[in-house]
Amino acid sequence: MAKSFNLTFFSPKLRLNKLRNLSSISQLKDEDGFTLVELIVVVMMIGILSSIAIPQFMTSADKAKQKEATGIVSAMIKGATAYQVEYGSLPSNAGELSEYAVFQRCTAPAADIIARGGAVCKTNPPAVGPVPSTAQSFYSTSGNYFLEFQAPTGQTLSSGGTGSLFQVRANPTGGAYIDNGSAVMGCYNPKDGTSEVYEHKANDKGPQSNFRGC
DSSP states (O other): OOOOOOOGGGOHHHHHHHHHHSOOHHHHHHSOOOOHHHHHHHHHHHHHHHHHHHHHHHHHHHHHHHHHHHHHHHHHHHHHHHHHHHHSSOOOSHHHHTTTOOOEEEOSOHHHHHHHTHHHHSOSSOOEEEOOTTOSEEEOTTSSEEEEEEOOSSEEOTTSSEEOOEEEEEEEOSTTHHHHSBOEEEEEETTTTEEEEEEOOGGGBBOOSSOOOO
């Protein structure tokens, strides 16, 4: 049996009655809405909130990058400590450090890393390889930091007198991060067994020219 449909709802008369029940044009004009001043205020508020939120986001991103350098510096200090305990002297290159901690580096050309940072270290395949055994400096695998270490003698010690120190310096590099990033310093004093890993703060942005003592 064929079904029948009630088409009353779609009749022209019913639709006309519905239109008549709508508010008149004059009533619609009286309805509340946004004025031009209110729209300007809203846009200004969005701009102010963006100017506050975006720098905070960038600061958090830079801090996350700094943690990579902190991890590498910490590992180097621990490796130097273990080396000194076993051999009675401080490691002078990456080969000696590798007995206790093996490090990787970005193998892209230094000029490209300085100019573009991590963009050249994350190619496919990644431009990553072991640190040469004779090296005393290398770029981190991300390309965000340039790490240098030394074990000079005759250094002034914070505990008094002079002696040998193992010192590490990780400076930000790569594009704008050279100026926006914060350095990380490390030091190990075998005379009294003290060590330190120091993260420079946001107001110390950019590379640091001196190693840190301890």
